[in-house]
Amino acid sequence: MFIKPFTYGSNLQQATLDNKEAQLQLSNNNTVTSRTDYIKYIIKNELESRVNLNNHIEQDDCFFVLDLGQLYRQHQKWKRCLPRIKPYYAVKCNSDQKILEYLTLLGVGFDCASGFEIQKALQCGADPSNIIYAHTCKQASYLQFAAENGVRKMTFDSVDELYKTKKLYPNAELLLRILTDDSKAKWGIGLKYGAPMADVDNLLQTAKTLDLNIVGVSFHVGSGCSDAGAYHDTLRNSRIIFDRAKQLGFNCNLLDIGGGFFGVDYPGKPTFEQITSVIREAVDQLFPHDVQVIAEPGRYYATSTLTVCCQVVGRKLLSELNEDNDDSDTGNKTYAYYVNDILHSSFATRLFYSDVIDLRVLMKNGVCTYGNCHNNEQKFSSRVWGHTDEPGDCLSENARLPLLNIGDWIYAENLGAYAITTCHFSGFERPKIIYVDSKAYHH
Ligand SMILES: Cc1ncc(COP(=O)(O)O)c(C=O)c1O
Secondary structure (H helix, E strand, O other), X not given: OOOOOOOOOOOHHHHHHHHHHOOOEXXXXXXXXXXXXXXXXXXHHHHHHHOOOOOHXXXXXXXXXXXXXXXXXXXXXXXXXXXXXXXXXXXXXXXXXXXXXXXXXXXXXXXXXXXXXXXXXXXXXXXXHHEEEOOOOOOHHHXXXXXXXXXXXXXXXXXXXXXXXXXXXXXXXXXXXXXXXXOOEEEOOOOOOOEOHHHHHHHHHHHHHOOOEEEEEEEOOOEEEOOHHHHHHHHHHHHHHHHHHHHOOOOOOEEEOOOOOOOOOOOOOOOHHHHHHHHHHHHHHHOOOOOEEEEOOOHHHHHHHEEEEEEEEEEEEOHHHHOOOOOHHHOOOEEEEEEOOOXXXXXXXXXXXXXXXXXXXXXXXXXXXXXXXXXOOOEEEEEEEOOOOOOOOEEEEEEEEEOOOOOOEEEEOOOOOXXXXXXXXXXXXXXEEEEEOOOOOEO
């Protein structure tokens, strides 16, 4: 059968058609129509094709499937929910080149935090006017790089940054980043960035004295924010600053509401639709339409793009933890599995954000079971260790998994944010990434 994984090109529509025309089939009577089936098809094909490889490392190394189609879906949802607000994707969240190129084609701008990120965004086709240098304390050479490349929009939150900007880039378009209540976010950054309201007058006055150009206000409510009220309150403060700036002669016409949106919905938390309905209403109420509104979503776009697949390379029965109950019939045994991926790279979201990783069975006894819940199988408490000798390298302390053998595979979804860009711990190479586009399949 003709097998055609996604071939990446500059024409998204054509790439999508290519996928559909391939008429993928999982088995003789099961044509691929859904995203899940499509991803399963890609993974199954990868695992099957490895059997014939001569290079043993390529046979059993872990790998990623990066679905660019999720960027498309998330972008459609964004445009539906926040039609007035232009997203500038936070490159720090996942700076994969194909993600940046794909987002450029979708018309998304970029929030860059360094000269390197600005360079990367430019190389991926971004126009300088679609980049914001959203770091309030900039390295001098990066600031000069921004100036040389026409990246004008940038944030600040201190008097010293204003003096630095005056010296190196006096024509910059400055957004005053203010402090927010980030107590409801998974990961607050208020301790590090954002000026309190009490400092605003002094900052505006200093900018006036230095003849700098303040064009608006920015904020960030913290990553993984489940509180629409945090956006609402900060939007009110932003309005106050717009008015104060006008009194001082500034013409503020740009509002940046930052990031913080989850990339997938979680039970018990407000959905993206619910949070954005509050934002939409507050923005329209407080800011007339001649104010341009932008945002800096990172995890919203990247989270659901990435599926990580890794192999069980070792197993131990932890009998010492089961002194009273080590009878397999009771299901109380605890197993330790050692897999060939690493907490500090693919699973870093657990490290930084204490996320629980949902590990599932991918291939058991040579049969690919991606997407199958294994409901009828007995489950055991399972501790899943990463591949390094670092004692904190544990992907899950208590996963419920059926009994796995060495050579079986597990996978985890939604790991695209704040992960694969981190370090190559213990010298392990970044795993192979298979790029796909599921846009043509229903979700
Ligand atoms: C300035 C700034 N903008 C945007 C983001 C992206 O945030 P998120 O991924 O939560 O949307 C961050 C994350 O730390 C940030 O510091």
